[in-house]
Amino acid sequence: MIQVENLTKRYGRYTAINNVSFEVARGEILGFLGPNGAGKTTTMRVLAGFFPASQGRARVAGYDVFEEPLEVKRRVGYLPENPPLYTEMTVDSYLSFVARIKGVPASDLGERLEYSKERCGLPNEGTRLIKHLSKGYRQRVGLAQALIHDPEVLILDEPTIGLDPNQISEVRELIRSLGGDHTIILSTHILPEVSMTCGRVIIINEGKIVAVDTPENLTRQLSGGQRIKLEVAGRVDQLSTLLGGVNGVQTVGSLEEADGRIRVWVESAAGTEIRHLLARTLVESGFELYQIHAEGRTLEEVFKELTTKEEAAA
Amino acid sequence: MRNYLALLGKELNTLFVSPIAYTVLAVFYAVSGYFFYIILSFFVQQSSMRQMGPSPFPMDVPGLVMASYLGVLSTILLFLLPMVTMGIFAEERKRGTIELLLTSPITRLQLILGKFSAAMIFLMVMLVPAALKILLLFLYSDPAPSPSPYLVALLGVLLLGGALMAIGLFVSSLTENQIVAAAATFGIFIILWVLDASAESSTTIWNETLRYLAVLNHYEDFTKGIIDTQHLVFYLSFVCLGLFLTSLSLDSEKWRS
Ligand SMILES: Nc1ncnc2c1ncn2[C@@H]1O[C@H](COP(=O)(O)OP(=O)(O)OP(=O)(O)O)[C@@H](O)[C@H]1O
Ligand SMILES: [Mg+2]
Numbered sequence: 281m282i283q284v285e286n287l288t289k290r291y292g293r294y295t296a297i298n299n300v301s302f303e304v305a306r307g308e309i310l311g312f313l314g315p316n317g318a319g320k321t322t323t324m325r326v327l328a329g330f331f332p333a334s335q336g337r338a339r340v341a342g343y344d345v346f347e348e349p350l351e352v353k354r355r356v357g358y359l360p361e362n363p364p365l366y367t368e369m370t371v372d373s374y375l376s377f378v379a380r381i382k383g384v385p386a387s388d389l390g391e392r393l394e395y396s397k398e399r400c401g402l403p404n405e406g407t408r409l410i411k412h413l414s415k416g417y418r419q420r421v422g423l424a425q426a427l428i429h430d431p432e433v434l435i436l437d438e439p440t441i442g443l444d445p446n447q448i449s450e451v452r453e454l455i456r457s458l459g460g461d462h463t464i465i466l467s468t469h470i471l472p473e474v475s476m477t478c479g480r481v482i483i484i485n486e487g488k489i490v491a492v493d494t495p496e497n498l499t500r501q502l503s504g505g506q507r508i509k510l511e512v513a514g515r516v517d518q519l520s521t522l523l524g525g526v527n528g529v530q531t532v533g534s535l536e537e538a539d540g541r542i543r544v545w546v547e548s549a550a551g552t553e554i555r556h557l558l559a560r561t562l563v564e565s566g567f568e569l570y571q572i573h574a575e576g577r578t579l580e581e582v583f584k585e586l587t588t589k590e591e592a593a594a
Numbered sequence: 595m596r597n598y599l600a601l602l603g604k605e606l607n608t609l610f611v612s613p614i615a616y617t618v619l620a621v622f623y624a625v626s627g628y629f630f631y632i633i634l635s636f637f638v639q640q641s642s643m644r645q646m647g648p649s650p651f652p653m654d655v656p657g658l659v660m661a662s663y664l665g666v667l668s669t670i671l672l673f674l675l676p677m678v679t680m681g682i683f684a685e686e687r688k689r690g691t692i693e694l695l696l697t698s699p700i701t702r703l704q705l706i707l708g709k710f711s712a713a714m715i716f717l718m719v720m721l722v723p724a725a726l727k728i729l730l731l732f733l734y735s736d737p738a739p740s741p742s743p744y745l746v747a748l749l750g751v752l753l754l755g756g757a758l759m760a761i762g763l764f765v766s767s768l769t770e771n772q773i774v775a776a777a778a779t780f781g782i783f784i785i786l787w788v789l790d791a792s793a794e795s796s797t798t799i800w801n802e803t804l805r806y807l808a809v810l811n812h813y814e815d816f817t818k819g820i821i822d823t824q825h826l827v828f829y830l831s832f833v834c835l836g837l838f839l840t841s842l843s844l845d846s847e848k849w850r851s
Contacts, residue, residue, distance in 0.1 A: 328697040353699040364694035366604070368611045380600035381698045425694070 287336035298487040311478030312467035328358040357431035363422025367411035382429035396424040511571035528554040601708025664817040679762025680776035687770035743819020750816020753829035760836025
């Protein structure tokens with residue numbers, strides 16, 4: 281349904297996304313994760329046809345985004361990061377305007393309007409002015425706008441931002457129920473959201489894809505904590521017990537000796553940072569510390585940031 | 595066509611609920627009404643003095659009033675039209691609704707024409723009272739003048755306004771700040787206005803060009819009820835140029851954003 285090949289987008293000299301390739305199958309729900317400024321919005325804007333990429337190709341719903349943009353736009357519902365609302369309009373007049381420019385036939389207009397409002401929790405807001413709605417309700421109007429023409433592909437940039445907890449779970453439920461018939465790409469900063477809604481996740485960092493996997497596999501990695509690689513010199517016999525005694529250490533791997541140095545792996549509990557503790561303990565016990573390095577660090581840090589955000593939001 | 599109508603409808607809605615539009619209308623109606631009164635009483639006085647004089651050579655009062663009144667109108671429009679066009683694209687950018695428009699299956703031409711037509715309709719609404727005043731003048735004068743100069747003159751105002759607004763539309767598409775758009779548009783209008791004066795001295799090609807570009811130079815004939823294809827072409831090309839530049843500027847979403 282969506283094929284992206286070697287997509288690169290530059291803003292002037294700055295490369296916002298760099299040689300990104302991925303595919304999304306029909307009916308799949310794909311989550312886009314990444315820290316602020318990773319390039320999620322930029323990728324989505326390219327796919328929605330807002331601006332072309334600097335290099336690379338993208339096909340959506342069987343059409344090339346750059347060669348047949350109108351065909352693509354007809355089949356894509358796009359919720360930008362900031363919902364694109366005409367605040368002086370009522371919800372109904374806004375949604376009918378969007379329906380008309382998206383090509384919904386006049387005969388279906390009423391039905392589509394009711395459907396989108398219903399699905400997005402706006403059944404009674406039709407005659408209200410958008411400027412009088414709260415932020416969460418505006419977000420709902422933004423979602424309704426993306427659904428109005430029953431698009432094959434939905435591109436949702438942070439769809440649950442600004443919603444209350446009940447509405448968040450309703451929207452997640454909505455997105456899940458839309459999957460199957462619709463192909464969906466959504467971006468988020470909230471990790472549990474991904475595991476609840478998405479079949480697959482792409483983690484993007486500094487414009488590059490750093491991981492593509494199912495949420496299960498990714499969460500497993502997360503709950504496994506960090507793997508830390510140490511290189512020290514000193515008395516071998518005490519080392520294992522010493523490391524095992526450090527707060528937060530779960531397992532200590534087997535020791536390897538070479539050139540008078542000892543290499544050892546240590547795994548920490550989820551979400552805790554223990555490198556400084558390890559370093560202090562080792563140095564205080566008379567070891568010389570040559571290297572301390574957490575593997576998959578960027579990935580872990582991204583996740584750490586994401587989980588912290590969910591806690592703050594809950 | 596459907597897209598165009600939807601865009602036009604939305605644009606009219608946006609224009610006519612904005613306080614800016616009402617302010618512009620109110621100011622325009624008040625100022626133009628005042629000038630009409632001044633001009634009319636001036637020519638009526640002139641005419642009656644003329645009739646009392648030695649050679650009772652009748653004056654074309656409606657024609658003269660119309661020509662000078664439309665001259666004044668053009669000046670008022672020069673000041674007010676930047677405020678009509680300033681927000682047309684700038685506000686879409688500012689609110690992020692440009693993202694909706696550019697990701698919808700509409701062509702750039704439909705978008706630009708929808709917006710431009712809405713602005714033209716607004717201009718017509720601005721001009722209704724002025725047109726009615728001149729019409730009354732024509733209806734009540736004796737002998738009744740032919741209606742064609744009247745229609746030609748109205749066409750002239752619309753063409754001038756259209757050309758100016760096409761520039762305004764372009765400038766508005768360059769920024770997300772309406773005030774910047776208004777100031778820049780106004781600046782361009784002033785330049786187009788005074789080009790003429792700066793070319794006064796001689797008749798080199800350069801000066802001829804400047805004089806040609808001065809928008810108001812092409813307007814005078816219309817106000818006298820004379821239609822000249824050269825002027826018609828001038829204004830229509832101006833409109834096309836403005837709309838074309840707007841389209842380029844929307845395209846530049848490619849390299850800018
Ligand atoms: N119009 C622009 N001009 C210049 N740079 C831009 C522009 N838009 C985005 N960028 C840069 O491109 C990078 C990617 O931005 P993008 O908005 O895609 O990130 P994001 O992953 O959506 O982040 P967030 O989680 O904060 O929404 C950022 O470093 C940003 O500063
Ligand atoms: Mg973003």
